[in-house]
Structures are given as structure tokens and as C-alpha cells.
Amino acid sequence: MTNDRRLSVRRPRVAMLVANDVRLDSRVQKAAYSAAEAGYDVLLLGYEPNRKGRPSDPAYIGAAQVVRTGLHNKWQIAQWPLKDGGAPTLRLMPFRALSFASSLDYKTRRRIVQRIKEPGTGDGSVKHRAKEALWKVYFRDGDWRRTARHLLWLESSWSALIEEFEPDIIHAHDMHTPGIAVRVADKLGRKGKRPKVLYDAHEFVAGVSMPEQRRLAYVGLEGEYVRKADAVITVSPLLAQWLQERYHLTETPGVVANAPMLHVPGEERGEEGEAGEAGGSDSAKVTEAAETAEAPSLRKACGLADDVPLLVYSGAVSPMRGIATMVAGLPELPDVHVAVVRGADTEFTRALQKQAEDLGVGDRLHMVGYVAPHLVPQYLASADIGVIPILHTPNHEVALITKYYEYMHAKLPIVVSDVQAMADFTRELGNGEVFTAEDAHEYAQAVAKVLADRSAYASRYTDDLLAANSWEGQAEVLSGVYARLLGQDPEPRTGVRAFGETNEPNA
Numbered sequence: 475m476t477n478d479r480r481l482s483v484r485r486p487r488v489a490m491l492v493a494n495d496v497r498l499d500s501r502v503q504k505a506a507y508s509a510a511e512a513g514y515d516v517l518l519l520g521y522e523p524n525r526k527g528r529p530s531d532p533a534y535i536g537a538a539q540v541v542r543t544g545l546h547n548k549w550q551i552a553q554w555p556l557k558d559g560g561a562p563t564l565r566l567m568p569f570r571a572l573s574f575a576s577s578l579d580y581k582t583r584r585r586i587v588q589r590i591k592e593p594g595t596g597d598g599s600v601k602h603r604a605k606e607a608l609w610k611v612y613f614r615d616g617d618w619r620r621t622a623r624h625l626l627w628l629e630s631s632w633s634a635l636i637e638e639f640e641p642d643i644i645h646a647h648d649m650h651t652p653g654i655a656v657r658v659a660d661k662l663g664r665k666g667k668r669p670k671v672l673y674d675a676h677e678f679v680a681g682v683s684m685p686e687q688r689r690l691a692y693v694g695l696e697g698e699y700v701r702k703a704d705a706v707i708t709v710s711p712l713l714a715q716w717l718q719e720r721y722h723l724t725e726t727p728g729v730v731a732n733a734p735m736l737h738v739p740g741e742e743r744g745e746e747g748e749a750g751e752a753g754g755s756d757s758a759k760v761t762e763a764a765e766t767a768e769a770p771s772l773r774k775a776c777g778l779a780d781d782v783p784l785l786v787y788s789g790a791v792s793p794m795r796g797i798a799t800m801v802a803g804l805p806e807l808p809d810v811h812v813a814v815v816r817g818a819d820t821e822f823t824r825a826l827q828k829q830a831e832d833l834g835v836g837d838r839l840h841m842v843g844y845v846a847p848h849l850v851p852q853y854l855a856s857a858d859i860g861v862i863p864i865l866h867t868p869n870h871e872v873a874l875i876t877k878y879y880e881y882m883h884a885k886l887p888i889v890v891s892d893v894q895a896m897a898d899f900t901r902e903l904g905n906g907e908v909f910t911a912e913d914a915h916e917y918a919q920a921v922a923k924v925l926a927d928r929s930a931y932a933s934r935y936t937d938d939l940l941a942a943n944s945w946e947g948q949a950e951v952l953s954g955v956y957a958r959l960l961g962q963d964p965e966p967r968t969g970v971r972a973f974g975e976t977n978e979p980n981a
Contacts (some may be wrong), residue, residue, distance in 0.1 A: 485964050487515045488956065489641035489669075493628060493650035496520040496540055497975070500847065500876070501676065501709075501732045502647050503535055507739075507973050508949035509645075510537035513964030514956065517541065517639045519632050529635060536739070536971040537981050541635065545627040590687065618653075618691040625695070629654045637662060641669045642960055648676040649692045652699040670959040673703035675727065678713055680720075681868025683794075697721060705959055707952070712895040713872035730952050733879040736944040738848040740972025770849070773856035776813050776840040783807075783925055786857040786886070788815035788850065789877045791823055794870075796863030796891060801826055802914035804835040807921055811838045813857065851883035859924055860886035864893055865911050874899060879943055887924045887931035889917070905934040 488509050492502045496518060506518045516538035522530070525544035533540040596602025618625065628650075636644065636658050646655035652673045659669050679692050700706060700717070706727035708714050714727040778784055787797055791814065800812050816823060823841060830839040845853045854860065860881030864870045871894040878896055881888050888906035890896045897908045907920035924931055941947055957963045971980045 485513055485515045486642040486956075486960055486962065487517070487639060488643045488645055489636050489639055490516060490518040490538075490645045490647060491632065491636075491651040491655055492518070492647040493521045493625075495522050495542060496535075499647075503973075503975075504732075504735065504945050504949070505645070505647075505674075505730075505952060506538035506540070507536040507971075508945070508952065509956070510535075511967055511971070512949070512953045512956075513966045514643075517635070517641070519543065519635060521545075521628060521631075529631070531977075532979070533975050533977055534979055535975050536973060537967060537979075539979075540975065543628075543631040543635075545624055546631045618695040621687050622691040622695065625650060625653065629657065633658055633661070643670045643672055643956060645672045645674060646703070647674045649679045649682075649696055652703060653695050656699050656702045670704040671702070672955065672959065673700055673706045674730075675700075675706060675708040675713065675717060677709075678716060678869050678872045681870075681872070683867070683869075705955055707955060710872055710874040710895045712898070716872060728951065728955055730948050730955075731874055731879065731943065732876050733943050733945045733948050734851060734876065734883055735848065735973070736883070736941070736946055738973050739970050740974065770845060770853055771856045772813055772815070772842065772853050775842045776811060778811060783810040784813060784857045785810060785859045785861050785889075785921065786813045786815065786854055787861050787863070788854060788880065789875075791816045791820065791826075793822060794865050794867060796865045796911060797826060798829060799863045799891075799912055799914050799917050800861055801829050801833065801835070801839060803918040803921065804830065804838055805833055806915065806918035810921065810925075811840060812861075813840045813842055815842055815844060815854075817844060850880050854880060854884040854886060857884070857886055858928060859906075859921060860884065860888050861921075862888065862890040862896060863911070863917065864891055866891075866893060871895060882935060882943055883940060885932050885935045887928055889920045889924060891917075903934050903939075905931050 490502065490506055490509075492499060494502075496502055502518065506516050510516045518535070518538055518540045520540065520542045522542045522544060525542060530542040590605050590608045596605060632654060640662075644655040644659055646652045652671070655671045655673070659671050662668055675696070679696050680689070682689060682692070684692075700721050701723065706717065706723065706725075707730050708717060708727045709729070709732055711729055714729055717723065718726045772786060773780065773782075773784055776784065785800065787795075787800060789795070791797060797814060804810065804812060814823070814826070819841065827836065827839060827841070830836045860877075862875070862877060862881075873893070874895050878888065878890075878899070882905070888900055890900050890906060890908055891911035892908050893911065900906045900908055907924055909916040909920040953963075967981075
């Protein structure tokens with residue numbers, strides 16, 4: 475955009491909403507940081523389940539301000555402190571009564587939702603039949619206003635903060651917040667200028683693994699508000715296509731992938747960047763080695779020589795991640811070792827180790843710890859292949875998970891199961907091979923094929939490809955979405971601010 479189109483009076487403002495505490499959500503952290511660097515004033519509102527009373531003191535991610543709240547009903551918000559600790563006045567009593575009634579209603583609804591049973595899931599007892607009947611009477615179609623009542627309380631917590639901030643854009647992250655964003659934007663529109671609403675669909679909501687009553691509630695919420703947003707973005711081209719088809723959107727949602735940062739501002743270590751499993755759950759887990767100035771070596775962590783073939787799986791560990799297929803394939807891959815980069819050991823990781831021992835390959839399976847997010851690609855780079863063996867679920871079909879980009883920036887060839895989005899991406903790039911999920915024999919064949927010509931697969935990682943599939947590249951796409959919504963482009967901030975949360979403002 476040309477300079478004459480840049481805003482000159484005040485910076486445009488973006489209010490970001492996310493129904494978590496922000497600390498483990500790498501996508502939200504990066505979006506807030508990059509928007510502020512691009513020249514926007516950013517208020518990021520998060521949710522802390524245990525927070526009571528007033529919003530938190532502001533924290534900062536770069537120049538973006540972060541405020542966290544708990545849940546409040548609208549009558550609690552309307553109250554004001556009593557002078558000198560005195561008793562409630564007659565003027566206050568109605569608000570106290572309404573607040574108590576609202577709290578009682580919320581707790582009752584929450585208890586009902588926790589106790590109902592989906593028809594056909596009970597054991598046939600009188601108790602379970604009663605719970606199934608309660609589902610049919612109360613739950614019906616999963617109306618979120620009845621079964622996700624906490625979202626109305628979250629709106630009460632955030633509404634005044636958003637209105638005071640006077641945003642030009644409300645960026646609603648994930649499935650919980652599009653309704654809040656649209657309703658607050660409409661309220662501001664009735665008072666004056668309505669901010670634009672951007673819905674950022676992090677997942678395929680209908681495919682998320684959660685209790686059925688919650689899943690249906692969020693599906694209904696998204697369906698009600700996705701077309702009321704001024705723009706929609708998501709995390710992969712396939713999910714963008716599914717969203718357009720499912721909700722009959724006039725435009726295909728834009729794609730802003732959750733890729734790692736190539737350069738972490740404020741870090742004096744290495745060239746590779748921020749990472750973490752999709753949703754950011756791995757981003758808080760750090761080993762002692764992560765505190766050193768240089769990235770540790772995965773190969774050294776496994777105690778392996780440079781000429782030993784090493785495969786790696788990095789990230790969340792659960793049965794649906796398909797890691798058992800990697801173990802099952804080891805007998806067909808002589809001398810090949812597998813590293814699983816995970817957090818604390820669990821019943822499942824112990825089951826994997828027993829599986830390996832039963833197959834006689836226990837000495838070739840290595841459980842190693844996490845490193846700091848910005849060191850992940852460097853850490854993984856000493857492996858030979860990155861593996862994503864996940865099983866088929868609706869969400870896995872559409873995901874281009876952060877792990878995939880971590881492997882790319884480690885310049886590892888990738889062996890991935892035939893989940894649609896990542897399988898298609900791999901075939902298009904030519905950077906790896908695809909196998910049928912849960913087929914250990916086919917998996918072993920794919921690994922052997924890549925090991926036989928590893929350099930040819932790794933050569934696909936050009937500088938241009940890695941730059942386009944970095945957060946820096948994706949942040950430019952996000953800034954473009956903002957600029958199109960506003961018809962203007964702000965002046966970027968000057969200087970460099972560290973990426974990471976602090977208590978000190980850094981404008």
C-alpha cells in the first residue's frame with residue numbers, strides 16, 4: 475500500500491479474543507505480536523478459569539497488551555464497590571439479587587449438562603434411562619445458549635473492555651468466540667461505528683474430540699455466526715474449502731498457517747523459530763537443555779552415532795497420533811532407531827515401550843524430552859526423517875499441524891499417513907512419502923524409500939519455500955486481511971521488541 479493510504483491520526487486497533495489463558499497458545503501469541511509489529515494497537519483478551527473479580531493487570535507480548543478475565547454475569551459487572559465496607563444499599567440490592575439468581579441458573583444448567591447422557595450410551599439402568607430422557611428434553615439440538623452458558627458470562631466479562639478499547643477489528647480466535655465478537659461489534663455499531671469481525675477457525679469444529687453435547691453446541695455456535703463475520707481465515711486450504719461448502723460462504727476463507735518463526739525477536743540463539751503442537755500445548759514445556767545458548771542435538775540425546783538412521787516423532791502423544799505404527803514397523807527396518815519427543819511419561823508411553831520390547835526392538839525406541847519452542851527445528855535437524863503417523867479423524871484430515879512445519883524448517887524429509895491435507899501437501903511438494911494410516915508394513919516401505927534417497931527429498935526445501943511457510947510469511951498474509959477489512963494500512967512500528975510475555979509495556 476502507498477504511503478498516502480496509511481493511517482495518520484491514531485493506529486488502527488485490533489481486539490483479539492481467545493477463550494484460554496494465552497500462555498500455551500502459540501498461534502494467538504504470534505498473531506498478537508505480529509499485528510502490533512505491523513502497526514496495529516492490539517488488546518488480547520484471554521480467559522483464566524480461576525480468576526475472580528476484576529480483570530488482570532496488563533501484560534505484554536511485544537507491543538500487544540494482554541488482559542485476562544474470569545467469568546462474570548452481567549449483574550456482577552453492574553455492581554460497584556461499597557463505600558467504607560458498608561452494607562448494601564437499597565439501590566444495590568436488586569443487582570445483588572439478580573446476580574445471585576443468574577449464578578444459580580448458571581450452576582444448575584452446568585450440572586444438568588454434566589449429568590445428561592446421549593441416547594444409546596447408557597447401560598439400560600433406570601438412572602441412565604433418566605439421564606438419556608433428560609438429554610431429549612433439555613439438550614435437544616445442542617443450543618449453545620442452554621448448554622454453553624459460560625460463553626454469555628465470558629461476553630459479560632469482555633464486553634466493557636472491548637467497548638472501551640474502541641477496536642476497528644475484532645479478531646475472534648477459535649470456536650468459542652465468534653458469537654461474542656459479532657454481538658459486541660453490533661452493539662458498538664448501534665452506538666456509532668461497527669468494527670469489522672474476523673473469525674479465525676483454528677479447527678474443524680464438527681470433528682473435534684469432546685463430549686457430544688459440547689461439540690454440538692459449538693457446531694451450532696459456529697453455524698450461527700460464521701456468515702455474520704466480515705471475513706474468515708483458517709489454518710489449511712482443505713479446512714477453508716470445507717468451511718465454505720459447509721456454511722455456503724460467498725468467499726473461500728483465507729489461510730494463515732500456524733508455521734514456526736524463522737527468527738524469534740529478542741532471542742540471540744540460532745536462526746530457527748517458535749514452535750509447538752497445534753494449539754500451542756507444547757510451548758510451555760522446556761528441558762534444562764533448552765536454556766543453553768545453542769540448540770541441543772536430538773541424536774546426542776539418543777546417544778547415537780551420525781551414521782545411525784534416526785526417525786523422529788515430536789509432539790503430543792496419544793493413541794490417535796499413530797505412534798504405535800512406528801514401533802510396529804521397526805522389525806522391518808533393521809538398524810533404524812525411533813525418537814519420540816514428548817513430555818512426562820504416561821501410561822501410553824509405557825505401553826509403547828512394552829510394545830517395542832515385545833517385538834525385540836526396545837533398544838531402538840528412545841523417549842526424549844522437549845526443548846524450548848524456538849529451538850525445536852534445530853533440535854530435530856540431526857534426525858533423518860520426521861514422521862507424522864496420525865490416524866483418521868475429521869480434524870486430522872484437514873490439519874496442517876505445526877509439527878509438519880517444524881520438520882520442514884529442520885529440513886527433514888517427511889513420512890506421513892494418508893490424512894488428506896498433509897498427504898496432499900506432501901505429494902505436491904515431493905518432500906516425503908505417504909502411507910496408509912495404521913499399516914505398519916506400508917509405513918516401513920515408505921521409510922525405506924526415503925532413506926534410500928534422503929537428499930533428493932530434502933532438496934525440495936528451498937529458501938523461498940521455507941520463507942513462505944514460516945510465521946513471518948504468514949504474518950504478512952494476516953496483515954493483508956486486516957488491510958482489506960479496513961481499506962487502510964498502518965505504519966509499522968520501528969525498532970525490535972522481544973517475543974515473549976512481560977509485565978512491562980514495550981510500545
